[in-house]
Amino acid sequence: MKFSEQWLREWVELGVDTEDLAAQLTMAGLEVDAIEAVAGQFSGVVVAQIISAEPHPDAEKLQVCQVSDGAETLQIVCGAANARPGIKVPLAKIGAVLPGDFKIKKAKLRGVESFGMLCAEQELGLAEQSDGLFELPADAPVGECVRSYLDLNDSVIELGLTPNRADCLSIRGVAREAAVLNDMPFVDHGSASVPVTTDDIFPIDIQAWDDCPRYVGRVIRNVDVSQPSPLWLQQKLKRAGLRSIDAVVDVTNFVMLELGQPMHAFDLAKLDGGIVVRKASAGESLALLDGQTIELKEGSLVIADQSKPLALAGIMGGEASSVTDTTADLFLEAAFFAPAMIAGRARSYGLHTDSSHRFERGVDYQLPVRAMERATALITEICGGEVGPAVEVDGDTLPVPPRILLREQRIEKVLGMALLPKDVETILTGLGMAVERCEHGWQVVPPSWRFDIAIEVDLLEELARIYGYNKLPVRPVRSDLQIKAAPESRRPLTKVRQQLLSRGYQELITYSFIDPAVQAEFDDRSAVALRNPISSDMAVMRTSLMPGLIKAAQHNSKRQQSRLRFFESGLRFVAGESSTAQTPVLAGLITGRRHPENWSADGELVDFYDLKGDIESLLSHSGKPLSFSPAQNKGLHPGQCAEVLLDGDVVGVIGALHPSLQRKFDFANPVYLFEITVDAVAIQREISFRELSKFPEVRRDLSVLVDRQVPAQAVLDTVRGTAGAYLVNLKLFDIYQGKGIDPERKSLALGLTFRESSRTLNEEEVNQSVEAVVLRLKEAFGATLRN
Known part of the structure; x- marks a missing residue:
């Protein structure tokens, strides 16, 4: 601004x-x-008029001008192409000083004396470049100081x-x-109603009330668009960064800058039947004022007549209905458009205008009528015309300001100091708010132009910034804090993160929006599509965290980072029939060497069991039985994929990246991933004390032969269920397949540890348990002891 x-x-x-x-x-x-x-610093420059301009006798591009400064006529040699008799221009007289400390002296150019210099805007520091002399209005008073005439001390x-x-x-x-x-009363410059001199109106039909709750229109007939904008109006626009176009457009721009209400003027003769505020239909197009033609997106709000779109509402008008030199009758509009409707709409067309910049942030919905009167007064003052009545069409969807309770005690608590009630009321009323004293403080209603004030803390911020942040006391905030009880049955996610960090992982944060093509590689479930995606490769919500980890790993592996351990916690989004399920999950990825490169470690790569060990470590805190079951999961290797079961319930998946995806993403080494629910890793068994046994343990090792397809987990579960209460530990310490045994079978070596806390177990008790285990394994799996 x-x-x-x-x-x-x-x-x-x-x-x-x-x-x-x-x-x-x-x-x-x-x-x-x-x-x-x-403007730059200059002095001695006055308004002058060129009386005559004759060609220089010895220079083709120079003219010898006779110039009047109101007191005398001076001879000036000038090379500007637009130097001609009758125009008024700035004259730097002898002794004048121009920007850059350039002093004007008497000079002789190609043998002809020159007693000063006629100036362009660039030479006065008013523009970065200019093509000729700065032509002043015809009514500029000759002899007056240019600085004062143009109000350049600004x-x-x-x-x-x-x-x-x-x-x-x-x-x-x-x-x-x-x-x-500055603790001053604000005097609002009201806009008086312009006398109506004709009964002409133009029909207005609003079909999109939610997007346009208020629309004001007026007919102005017999205007003279050829009249130039006054100098003061042009200068105000120029200093605000806008160029002068014509009187009507200049007025609408001026009102936008002065009051904040964007407006638009149509050529009434080019409108058909009446104004219709509606949504665009598929296949419609609009030629804009900037020269480009756009295909209107279905649902975009447009200002139309009975036969065609006229403007992209709140953004830019159309060329076909624009005001031109031949315009005689105007239809002037001012409206309130809902900010949510405008937000992002201009950007979707590759546009950004002063109007859209304001409407998408929120324009005062009480302003259109006032702006209409102000613009009408200026147009008729400059261009003349006959004014019709202002037609205001309102819906019932206009914003309703909230009524906010501002507590007196809350002011001191948040700001660190008490404010006098009169200061509170002065500040808030000075900002245009309605303030009413009540028992515990004030009831405050924000003005129609403050869309950002909705709750009490917004009012506290207003008090702080107007009173002065630098005046607020600098002292620590003190408060009595109650330490909440931490349930022992739940483990906070921060501890889970710390555990993974201690195991060599690094935490990532990836986007919840991913590429639909990558999403399809990992999941067949339909993803939630975004209505207005940032880009085509961020168009759907993720149904798994794995694609984000894979993309991050690919990015790192292409930069010579071969040993990677990543994890991320976040939401996955799965579309349902009536709503989208948002599930907190924890996902991880490993690839590369098992140990960091050093002299004491070999270059062995990680495998499935490295990641399985990490999962077992994460879920060991639950105290519930953990198992893994072979599974199929899109994106993972069909032979190296398993469901993670906690107490029999599926809580996640673990596996190797599918070979085709490993090639597609150009990974040199196998990649392993997991994804489990946060609820599962948050479970924590309650801590209890159990006295250590004083009696010795007894260990028995068994080597059993079972079919190759039998899962080791099933064997371990069977042993635990059969060995009895004395079994305190069970280990699978070896798996063998190869020479010496049937190719269709495998050898599992099990270590069983028995102990009783109150006495020493005898040999017979241990043997009974072992015999029961061997018999049960034979019945369940056809297992035999290996010799």
């Missing part, structure tokens, strides 16, 4: 200089990005506004802030 400091001071008579004003605005949250002088202030402060995208809004910061 750029604005002229003089324009601001027309609204509020401030007693501070430019630097202090900038400091005040910055400390109040309206950061001043830059302050620039409107500065342009540029604000870097946060998106919530759309109310300060206008002179009126900034003036209100400046007034309350």
